[in-house]
Amino acid sequence: MLGPENLKYSGDIFGVAASALEERGYRPILLQGASGDISTRRTRLSRDYSEAQRIGRALAERVVKAILSGDVRQAGVKYGEERAVLRLKFREDAAGEAGAVISRVSKIAPRKAAARIGLLRLGGGEEFLLTPFEPAYALQEELGIGLVGVAYDYLGYLAPPGDYYESYMTFVDFWETLGVLKRVLRDLRGA
Incomplete structure (x- = not known):
């Protein structure tokens, strides 16, 4: 999501989400799927670091909500x-x-x-x-x-x-x- 003007070393949206989940005591492995032709351009407010923070934290909240719903199962x-x-x-x-x-x-x-x-x-x-x-x-x-x-x-x-x-x-x-x-x-x- 971050544009070429970004000068911060960052894991972009997924890096922010992983860090936010770790802060809450989870050990995340976030897997980015087939997204080479999918974009945040219609939902993002900008392409800067603060927007990556906003979207990444929103993603982390959705993950926590899914975990707490009880609809998640353990898998080998x-x-x-x-x-x-x-x-x-x-x-x-x-x-x-x-x-x-x-x-x-x-x-x-x-x-x-x-x-x-x-x-x-x-x-x-x-x-x-x-x-x-x-x-x-x-x-x-x-x-x-x-x-x-x-x-x-x-x-x-x-x-x-x-x-x-x-x-x-x-x-x-x-x-x-x-x-x-x-x-x-x-x-x-x-x-």
Whole structure:
């Protein structure tokens, strides 16, 4: 949510929520889902640190309310992870000056990135794939599993090609990476 003018080191909304929950004696693990194409732009009042505080604390209050409702159950947890190598693509088709800069950078920048991918299983059979991307909801639909974004690292958005900002900020090929994620998911499930 925080904009480029933010100069504070921050976990943004989720960091604020986690800290607020810790202040109340909880040990939170907040998992950011497929949100690469979801924004707070329609509900936030600004993009500054005080607004991140306001929204993060509101999120923490909702979590506490859910816990106190008695509608929360304990679950056993299983976890596994695998490293995958992803081929990076450079957006030489980006418009104008940015395209020229990206074209120059692509000559010296790495062509591949190692990524950690994890599988989190809860006792009730729920599964979540942990990825280093800010994934679009379309990825969750393609994989048929709950996604956790920005886990371990940040490799940008992972959105299908299209005429919107997030697809221009996707540095790996969506369809190729989808194939890698499907393979890793099969491996982690032991199939």
